[in-house]
Amino acid sequence: MRxxxxxxxxxxRVPFDRDKLARSVEVALRKRPVEHDRVERxxxxxxxxxxQSGDQDVxxxxxxxxxxxxxKELDDVAFVRFASVYRDFHEAKDFGDLIEELKAKEGGGAAG
Structure with missing residues (x-):
C-alpha cells in the first residue's frame, strides 16, 4: 500500500498519521457514551x-x-466539540450557527 x-x-507535506486522527476523535468523544469499537470503525x-481515493496527497x-x-453521524456533542476547534470559533454565535446546522440535519428546522 502506498x-x-x-x-x-x-x-x-507530512506523512499521514492514523494515530493523530484517532487521538482527535478520542478528544472529541471524551466522556461520551460511545463504544471503542465504534470509534475504531x-x-x-x-x-x-x-x-481508496487514489490520491497520495490529501x-x-x-x-x-x-x-x-x-x-455528526456518531455523536452530536463530539461533533460540536471538534467543529469548534476545527472551524476556529471565536464567539458564542458560532456555536448557535452550528446548532442550527445540526437541527436542520435532523429535520428540526429553525423553529423551536
Missing part, C-alpha cells in the same frame, strides 16, 4: 476512504471535513 501524505494549510472508515481540510461528517 503511503499517504497530508497537505497542511501552511503548504507543508469510524477511524478505519476514514483511512479506507483516503486510501488536503488537511479534506480530512477535517470527513471527520466532521463522521462525528
Amino acid at each position: 503511503e499517504l501524505y497530508v497537505l497542511k494549510k501552511s503548504g507543508r 469510524l477511524v478505519s472508515g476514514i483511512v479506507r476512504r483516503l486510501e 488536503a488537511s481540510d479534506t480530512i477535517g471535513e470527513m471527520l466532521m461528517d463522521a462525528l
Whole structure:
C-alpha cells in the first residue's frame, strides 16, 4: 500500500498519521457514551476512504471535513466539540450557527 501524505494549510507535506486522527476523535468523544469499537470503525472508515481515493496527497481540510461528517453521524456533542476547534470559533454565535446546522440535519428546522 502506498503511503499517504497530508497537505497542511501552511503548504507543508507530512506523512499521514492514523494515530493523530484517532487521538482527535478520542478528544472529541471524551466522556461520551460511545463504544471503542465504534470509534475504531469510524477511524478505519476514514483511512479506507483516503486510501481508496487514489490520491497520495490529501488536503488537511479534506480530512477535517470527513471527520466532521463522521462525528455528526456518531455523536452530536463530539461533533460540536471538534467543529469548534476545527472551524476556529471565536464567539458564542458560532456555536448557535452550528446548532442550527445540526437541527436542520435532523429535520428540526429553525423553529423551536
